[in-house]
Amino acid sequence: MDAPVIERLSRLDRLLPVWILAAMGVGLGLGRVIPDLNDWLDTVKIGTVSLPIAIGLLLMMYPVLAKVRYSEIDEVAADRTLIVSSLVLNWVIGPALMFALAWLLLPDLPEYRTGLIIVGLARCIAMVLIWNDLACGDREAAAVLVALNSVFQILAYAVLGYFYLELLPGWLGFDTATLDVSMWEIAKIVLIFLGIPLAAGYLTRRWGERTRGVQWYENTFLPRIGPWALYGLLFTVVILFALQGETITDKPGDVVRIALPLLAYFAIMWGASFALGYRLGLSYEKNATLSFTAAGNNFELAIAVAIGVFGVTSGQALAGVVGPLIEVPVLVGLVYVALWAQRRFYS
16 A cells, blocks of 8 residues: 555554454464353343443444534534435445345355345444444444434335345245344334443543533644543454354354445445446545445344344354454555555545
């Protein structure tokens, strides 16, 4: 990468791919060395999500949401081009693309295919904030689009699940599956993983600016808590790989089969979204936000639904778990692509 691009990242951010690979290796090692670690980590849960993963996600999201300038959100919400583009990409293009890739690349593996479709229906509301921040995207726009995805997720997830798993395959003469998930279960996951850090970030900014001033908050407080977002990300990666370390190493062929449509999905969604935003004349910051929110997925919800409906040892659950294992390194790579594209197309 060219020096001007690298210089946009802190030393910690600059070596993020190395830290991610190390975290993946540590997680796999722990999962193999300690056979009962999977059961122990999965004993305590928040809703249907393992408590260690929940802690990592909340720790990861809080510093990013504390950086958002909430007073500027009204201006972002008025940008109809950004809002409409995001809704179309997330709730029309994304699920349809994952459905097509799952059937095209996994026609003989119905459990994994169903798991991937479940992943495609869950639009990102958490980890995307990290990718957007690393790519120097618009934080206020990210907060608005994530909140919008959350509302649509509660209202539309079960309906889209019925359409893509039962109705559409039936019309096309394919095998069908049933997705029995309540609106309340989806709302509970959204409230935990977005509501808690969002409220904490908003209240922290209000308190910090009111008691110590904007300069102290922006120049002293935020730099202190900023690195904790990446610490939370690395901790979450370790736990995810530890939970599925044995399965991943025992079924490498299955993991590769699941990974192929996911790789295609992330690349196509991000590339198409960035090209669309560029053609629409969006600024780089908003275009990066549009692309990452369209490409990312809500793996907390996908895993919870797959386990709740099909069971923890099901192929659907394995496909849900492989989702973030592929998404994390791929979207880290796309952060570098975004920064290169900023220099190449927005200079």
